Amino acid sequence: MPTGPVQEALDALPLVDHHCHGVVTGDLDRQAFETLITEGGAWPGISTFDSPVGVAIRRHCAPLLDLPRHAQPDAYLARRAELGPGEVHRRFLAAAGTEVFCVDTGYAPERLTTPAELVEPVGGTAYEIVRLESVAEEVAAQGGEPGEYADRFRVAALEAVRRPGVVGVKSVAAYRTGFDLDPARPSDAEVTEAARRLLASGAGRLADPVLVRHLLWTAVDLGLPLQLHVGLGDNDIRLHRSDPAHLTDWLHLTAGTIPVMLLHCWPYQRQAAHLAAVFEQVYLDVGLALHHVGPARARAVLEEALEITPFRKLLYSSDAYGVAEFHCLGALSFRRALAALLQERVDDDELDLPDALRLAEWAGAHNARRVYRLPGAS
Known part of the structure; x- marks a missing residue:
């Protein structure tokens, strides 16, 4: 087991997991x-x-x-x-040492725990992240006139984010179109015509580039932090189109509006780090990658992300989905990787210990509390 004062501090730190999912409730x-x-x-x-x-x-x-x-x-x-699932759930979440969970509720092909059910065994606090594609697809499924789509989606999104406990929104544009989109806000006429195509097709899946652009700009109007899946995902994603560098022009246009949270990022953690270093509103994590590479390689992924990322811009997420093991494994990988990187800098006299401990607390908890305006923000 790695040791040292930074590791000890991170092991004792109650984490804020700013992006995760529920776990399957059955056997x-x-x-x-x-x-x-x-x-x-x-x-x-x-x-x-x-x-x-x-x-x-x-x-x-x-x-x-x-x-x-x-x-x-x-x-x-x-x-x-x-x-049994209940005891397994309790053991792994207790071992994770996570205090706050921001739960994406928009993808649940299996019966998953609700945010409240997720934290009940460990007494943590759960917040909700609204997936905007799910809201848009519900609006489209209700039919209606194409010219009404934009207003109906806006109203539905506002209702969703006003639910108690909602602290952010998410888009899976990386899966639907990729990020190599026209960065400009689409016109009303463009949105109406794209809605006409969607409603006529009966497809139900929001994958039209115009409607995805409209969704991203609606997120700006909502005013909450926007989470964007970046990089690694299932075979529905076209990885080369999920490079966050494609977002550069859109980030210029949306400067001064909302925080943009780049989730997971592998293998584009260096591109994400560049964006976090040059755009005030950009933050990142390397969540999903950490449990997939495991503690053995988590340091290598995080090390690249931290080459130029400002320390106030790094957050922790597990992206745990389905099995409680990922809540535990993500937390373990993050704690070990960050502790090793910071302790090495202390040992090499590139960083003093008080700063290392402060930066560890920022990344593990305080940065997320600040961006999402959670209690205890500093």
Whole structure:
């Protein structure tokens, strides 16, 4: 185990996870579990336990189920089933040491815990992040006239963000169109014509570039922090189009408006760092990547992100989805990686210890509290 004063401070710090999801409430068989721990799905003859994330689960999560390190998959899943989803959930969230969870509720093909259900076993605080594509698709599913779409979406989005506990919004534009879009706000006529195409198609999926642009500008009008998925995702994403550098012109146009939170970022953590360094409103995390590479490689990912990122711009997220292991593994990877990087700078006399401890608290909790205006912000 890594040691040192920075590691000790981070281990004791209650984290603020500024982007995560709920966990599946029912029992999981092997195929369901293996599908949930990968972005690629479970394939015949290839076990996702034989991947970096699968190995990390067996190494770091097995002891929390009273199993030896590196427990074999069948033993791991049998013990998980024996304990039941509620106890598994409690153990891993308690081990994560996360105090505040900002929960994206917009994607739930399985029955997931609500924000309140997610934190109930550990007594944390949960807030909600509204996924704007889900709101737009609900509006489109209700039909109506194309010329009414923009106003109806605006009203529905306002209603959604006024729900108690909502602190931000999110877009998955990276999945739907990518970021290489015309950065300008679309005209009313353009939105009406795009809505006409969407409603006539009956597709239900918001993937029209004009409507995605309209969604992003609506987010600006809402005034809350906007989370943007960047980089790594499932095979629905076109990775080269999710490079956040494509957002540069849009960020110029939206300067002075809302905080823009670049989520996950791998393999574009350096591009995201550049944007955070040159645009006041841009922040980043490397969340999803951390549990997929595991503690063994989390430092390498975070190290690139921190080459030029201002320390007030780095946040923690787990992007945990479906299985509680990811809440635990994400927190462990983040604490170890950040502690190692900061402690090395202290040891090399590039940073003094009080500054290192302050920067660790910023990244692990205080930056998120400040941006999302949560209690305890500093």
